[in-house]
Amino acid sequence: MFYTKVCKILNIQYPIILGGMVWVGKARLVAAVSEAGGLGLLGAGSMTVQDITSETNEIKALTNKPFGVNIPLVRPDAVEIIDAALKCGASVISTSSGNPKVFTPMIHDSGAKVIHVVSSVKFAEKCEQAGVDIIVAEGFEAGGHNGFDEITTMTLTPQVVDAVKTPVVSAGGIADGRGFIAALAMGAQGIQMGTRFMATLESAAHDNVKNAIIQMSDKGTCVTGRTTVGPTRCLKNNITVCIASAE
Structure with missing residues (x-):
């Protein structure tokens, strides 16, 4: 019933993708999502080539299902990191924070697929021109880094579609599941989740972070970085509230 174009492209059972999360989306979580029929993505934003090699070796020891690696293109060594991920057996490269046009041919030449995360229709159109295989329309509700335009998921998704x-x-x-069905109703071929997977047993997040996510209310986050690195949705605490109020 939920087998979509995304499942066919990525060779997965369910159109559910683990969002790339630095320090949290490591081998155990990646393998668990892939083994369950989704697509696990290794959060390689801060990883070295050696880190990627070690983590992907562990992933392959835990599952023989497809997995991918998430790489922000703002990294000056993006080509080297992408090359390392491909050599380590990633069947998908998920990119963000940059133009995928330069990188898509080298990824396709290796036989892997390209996913790119966007926060606006304009960037989605550029991704299509670049030849990516799947576009992730990520709304402002997302945890972590967000787009400067602050477009919500329900507004962005159907417009990109x-x-x-x-x-x-x-x-x-x-x-x-409610969010999943809503995404399909808006015309999406699947969903990507990060924060929800952060609170799992396989996540590398500290137990205090997991508990904070579980106990969080509807007003439990704030956005920092609007005047510096870009909007970043965080759990509210004394530090993040102080930063947000100072911007």
Whole structure:
């Protein structure tokens, strides 16, 4: 029933993708998501080539299912990191924070697929021109780094679906089956979740972080970085509230 174009492209059972999360989305979580029929993505934003090699070796020891690696293109060594991920057996490279046009050919030449995360229709159209296989339309509800335009998931997803022919995955504030069905109703071919997976046993997050996520209310996050590195959705605490109020 839920087998979509995304499943066919990625060779997975369910159109559910683990969002790339630095320090949290490591081998155990990646393997667990892939083994369950989704697509696990290794959060390689801060990893070295050696880190990627070690983590992917562990992933392959835990599952023989497809997995991917998430790499922010703002990294000056992005080409080297992508090359390492491909050599380590990643069947998917998920990119963000940059133009995928330069990198898509080298990824396709290796036989892997390209996913790119966008926060606006304009960037989605550029991704389609670049030849990516799947576009993730990520709304402002998402945890972590967000787009400067602050467009919500429900607003962004259907507009991206209407603007491109490339299969679209919805992300941002999705945490259960209701969000999954809503994404499909908006025309998406699947979903990407990060924060929800952060609270799992396999996640590398500290137990205090997991408990904070579970206990969080509807007003439990704030956005920092609007005047510096870009909007970043965080759990509210004394530090993040202080930073947000100072901007």
